[in-house]
Amino acid sequence: MKPFPIRTPEGVILDFKLAGLELRLMAFMLDMMIIFGVSVLAGILVFIGVYASDSSGWLIAAYMAFLFLFRILYFVVLEMRGRGQTPGKKVMGIRVLDSHGSPLTGSATFLRNVSRDVELFLPLIVVLAPEALLPGAPWWFMVFPLVWVLLLGLFPLFSPLNLRPGDVIAGTVVVIQPKLELRDDLFNTTKKAKLALTSGQLDMYGIQELQLLEKILRDFPTAQTLHTLAEKVSAKMGIRESEWHDNPEAFLRMIYAQLRSHHEQRILFGDRQLEKREGHYDSISDS
Amino acid sequence: MTQPRSTRFRKERQKVWFELEASILKAESEGLSALSADELARLPMLYRSTLSALNIAREITLDVALLRYLESLSSRAFIMIYGTRKTFLRLVWEFVSHEFPQSVRNTAPYLAISTLITGCGVALAFHLVIADPSHYFAFVPAEMAGGRTPSSTTESLRAALYDDGGGDADSLAMFSSFLATHNAKIGITCFSLGVAFAIPVIYLLFYNGLVFGAFVGLYASRGLTLEVLAWILPHGVTELLAVLLCGAAGLCLGTSAAFPGEISRWDNVKIQMRRVGPMVIGAVIMFFIAAVIEGFFRQLVQSTDLRWLVASSTAIFWLYYFGFVGRR
Numbered sequence: 001m002k003p004f005p006i007r008t009p010e011g012v013i014l015d016f017k018l019a020g021l022e023l024r025l026m027a028f029m030l031d032m033m034i035i036f037g038v039s040v041l042a043g044i045l046v047f048i049g050v051y052a053s054d055s056s057g058w059l060i061a062a063y064m065a066f067l068f069l070f071r072i073l074y075f076v077v078l079e080m081r082g083r084g085q086t087p088g089k090k091v092m093g094i095r096v097l098d099s100h101g102s103p104l105t106g107s108a109t110f111l112r113n114v115s116r117d118v119e120l121f122l123p124l125i126v127v128l129a130p131e132a133l134l135p136g137a138p139w140w141f142m143v144f145p146l147v148w149v150l151l152l153g154l155f156p157l158f159s160p161l162n163l164r165p166g167d168v169i170a171g172t173v174v175v176i177q178p179k180l181e182l183r184d185d186l187f188n189t190t191k192k193a194k195l196a197l198t199s200g201q202l203d204m205y206g207i208q209e210l211q212l213l214e215k216i217l218r219d220f221p222t223a224q225t226l227h228t229l230a231e232k233v234s235a236k237m238g239i240r241e242s243e244w245h246d247n248p249e250a251f252l253r254m255i256y257a258q259l260r261s262h263h264e265q266r267i268l269f270g271d272r273q274l275e276k277r278e279g280h281y282d283s284i285s286d287s
Numbered sequence: 288m289t290q291p292r293s294t295r296f297r298k299e300r301q302k303v304w305f306e307l308e309a310s311i312l313k314a315e316s317e318g319l320s321a322l323s324a325d326e327l328a329r330l331p332m333l334y335r336s337t338l339s340a341l342n343i344a345r346e347i348t349l350d351v352a353l354l355r356y357l358e359s360l361s362s363r364a365f366i367m368i369y370g371t372r373k374t375f376l377r378l379v380w381e382f383v384s385h386e387f388p389q390s391v392r393n394t395a396p397y398l399a400i401s402t403l404i405t406g407c408g409v410a411l412a413f414h415l416v417i418a419d420p421s422h423y424f425a426f427v428p429a430e431m432a433g434g435r436t437p438s439s440t441t442e443s444l445r446a447a448l449y450d451d452g453g454g455d456a457d458s459l460a461m462f463s464s465f466l467a468t469h470n471a472k473i474g475i476t477c478f479s480l481g482v483a484f485a486i487p488v489i490y491l492l493f494y495n496g497l498v499f500g501a502f503v504g505l506y507a508s509r510g511l512t513l514e515v516l517a518w519i520l521p522h523g524v525t526e527l528l529a530v531l532l533c534g535a536a537g538l539c540l541g542t543s544a545a546f547p548g549e550i551s552r553w554d555n556v557k558i559q560m561r562r563v564g565p566m567v568i569g570a571v572i573m574f575f576i577a578a579v580i581e582g583f584f585r586q587l588v589q590s591t592d593l594r595w596l597v598a599s600s601t602a603i604f605w606l607y608y609f610g611f612v613g614r615r
Contacts, residue, residue, distance in 0.1 A: 009369070012338050014362045068575070080378065083315075083370040095366070103369055106378030107386060111564045114571060149480075169560040178359030180308055182301070183352040187294045211351050218352070260349050261291040267347065268292070 002161060004173055006101040016175040019094040021162050024174055028116075030088030035074055039067055075113040080106065085177075093177045100171070108170040115166035119152055186214060187260060190253040197255075201237045202262040206275040210259045217252060226252060238281040293348030300340050304360055307333035311363050319367075334364045385613040387569040392609065394535050394563060397542075401492055401534030405527075408496020409503075416504030426501035441509040448511070448518045449589050477530070477537040485541020492534045499527070517591045520598035522581035528605055529573035536563040536570075 001017040008014060046063045053059070078086045084096035084104055096112070098104050156164050167173060216225060230248035233255055234241065244251035266273065310326050310333065319327070341357040348354060391398065415422040420437035480487035506515035540559050547555035580601075588594060 006365075008338065008361075008365055010335065010338055012342055012361070014365060015358060016362060065575075065579070077375055080375050083366060097366070101365070101369065106375070106382055107565050107568060110382075110568050114568060168557060169564060171557075171561060178362045180312070180356070180359055180363060182304070182356040185294050185297055185350060185353070187291055187350075207349055210349055214351050257291075260293070264291045264293055264347060264349055267349075 001176065004099075004161070004175060006097070006099075008101060016097065016173075016178070018161055019092075019174045019176050021156060023092050023094050023176075027086070027088035027092040027094060030091055031075065031086050032088075034087060035071055038070065042066060042070075072114060072117075075116075076106075076110050079109050079113065080104070089174075093179075094174050095177050096172050097175050098171060099173045104172070108172055112164070112166040112170035112172055115169055116164065119155070119165055183218065186217060186253065187257050190257045195239070195243060195254065197237065197239075197258050199262060201239075201281050202259055203273065204236050204277050204281050205233075205259055206273040206277075207263055208274055209276050210256065210263060213252065213256050213259070217249075217256060221249060223248075236276075236280055291349075293344070293350045293353060296340075296344065296348060297350070297353055300336075303333055303336050304340070304357070307337050307364055308360060311360070311367055314367055315363075330364075331368065334361075334368055337361055337364060382565065382568070386565040388609050388613045390563060390565040391532065391569070394539050394566065397535035397538045398531060401488075401531050401538055404489055404492040405496035405499075405531060405534070408493040409500035412497040412500030413504040413507070416501045417508050420505060420508050423501050423505050426497045437505060437508075441511070444506060444509055445511060445514065448514050477533040480537060485538045485545070488534055488537035488541060491537075492530070495530055514591060517594035517598065521584060521588075521594050521601065522577040524598055524601045524605065525573050525580065526577035529570040529577065532566050532570040532573070536566050539563050 001020065004016045004018045005013045006016055042063065046059055049059050075086060079089075079096060082090065085094075089095055096104060096109070098108065152165055156162050159168070161173065163173065213229075216229065226248040230244045230251050231241075233239075233252065234244055237255075263273065306329070310322060310330055313321055313326075322330070337357065338361050341354075341361045344354055344357050412422075412426050416426075423437050477488045477491050480491070503512070503515055503519070506512060540556060540563065543555045543559035544552055550558075580597075584597065588597070
């Protein structure tokens with residue numbers, strides 16, 4: 001997931017995450033399934049209509065027009081109505097965004113969706129029937145456009161942000177819809193500490209370790225991991241094993257709470273210690 | 288142990304965030320109109336205060352969960368507030384009344400060049416076919432000719448232009464629908480191949496002109512010039528214009544790729560693509576209009592005079608539209 005920062009008009013930079021190729025492909029396939037389903041349904045109706053009436057030519061012409069319009073308008077209208085989300089994109093949790101953060105315009109939406117037809121179907125034509133691309137041209141003349149069209153089709157695999165040509169033309173990106181979930185403050189679920197650590201001890205670890213500890217406590221709190229971690233931490237900070245042996249988790253939470261309190265106090269004074277210190281805590285040299 | 292600032296910060300502010308979250312979720316699922324007037328009025332205030340909370344949190348807090356949440360909430364609110372604000376119909380209207388004609392006027396020199404190239408093709412094929420009708424096959428592929436070849440009698444050629452129960456008009460309808468998809472394909476190919484320094488575009492425009500010229504030439508050699516033009520032009524004006532527009536777009540891209548000036552080649556192409564993009568969209572719509580005129584109108588109108596009337600009115604319409612609509 002590549003980050004994609006966008007500056008809001010208020011001057012705050014928001015870190016969006018670009019959606020990967022596979023998510024976008026899945027969303028596209030979902031949308032195509034809906035389009036295909038509706039087209040088949042309409043086709044059955046037309047088929048019945050052709051049998052019922054004798055002026056079938058009109059009906060078929062109207063059906064062809066419907067297929068064309070429906071395929072194009074499905075993406076354009078729904079993407080606009082859904083603020084950058086077609087039903088397929090909604091299911092996959094991704095959305096289209098203007099790459100500068102301005103409102104998504106109609107022509108941008110139209111361009112990125114119409115050009116998908118060209119990107120998908122031109123390379124198909126090239127592979128299946130190369131002579132249809134430039135009718136009547138000598139074969140050597142074809143090499144240049146052939147290479148170009150294939151490049152067009154494979155473009156998303158090689159472009160730096162995995163963008164489609166359509167996204168480049170329209171100036172849009174597809175990002176992951178950020179999840180709205182506020183998890184509990186780990187600090188609040190921690191019992192009162194019985195062990196007061198000195199600032200020398202707390203300085204042994206930096207902000208990176210603090211946030212890694214938060215991640216482990218939230219997402220991977222297995223007994224094995226916590227035990228190993230508590231062992232390392234206590235060794236580095238010079239804490240006796242008896243302090244944590246009964247309950248490594250409670251110990252680590254206590255460490256987390258004190259570390260956070262300590263480092264937040266420090267950054268108030270513009271003092272950000274990102275990384276841990278080398279070696280182990282030594283109480284004699286500290287005092 | 289003192290309570291960290293971030294914990295207090297979260298407790299003091301979270302009421303605002305939760306209110307914003309509720310509004311966002313509601314607006315996302317049911318539309319902005321689902322919000323009450325009061326909720327709507329509070330939305331910008333909630334958004335700004337959340338955004339400033341994010342700014343502060345980045346400075347003072349080390350609570351990753353809190354940072355993530357504020358980041359997500361601000362992003363979702365940002366999309367809600369600065370996403371598309373206009374309705375689809377409004378955007379369509381803006382496109383039709385401003386964007387499209389303006390984009391065509393911006394590329395007028397390229398349009399002239401693409402017209403010139405096509406015109407050369409038309410003139411060349413026309414004269415060659417008039418001089419010797421067997422040249423027809425050099426320009427029109429057999430599957431496209433649909434039985435209208437130099438060996439057909441003048442009568443059957445004429446019959447094909449009018450649906451007087453002869454039945455030939457059906458095969459002509461087939462041909463014209465082929466021509467429509469063929470033209471649309473050429474148009475879009477023109478645009479997408481344009482980046483290759485416009486060389487394929489020049490070729491395609493010229494080739495398209497050749498086919499058209501040969502077709503008209505065949506009829507002209509039998510003294511049916513006016514009739515065949517009356518048959519082609521009612522939709523042909525729109526369709527050829529659309530091909531020319533795509534060609535102009537392709538030429539514009541080609542030149543921008545060949546002569547990028549002071550910025551990088553790729554950046555220049557991107558800028559030009561955005562410039563000519565509306566033109567290509569408009570051309571796709573024009574292909575569609577042409578197909579509708581062709582499919583429905585031509586079957587109904589058999590009189591040559593009426594066909595000329597329609598052809599000239601579409602020509603006047605496009606001239607007016609591209610010349611005057613949306614001028615500031």
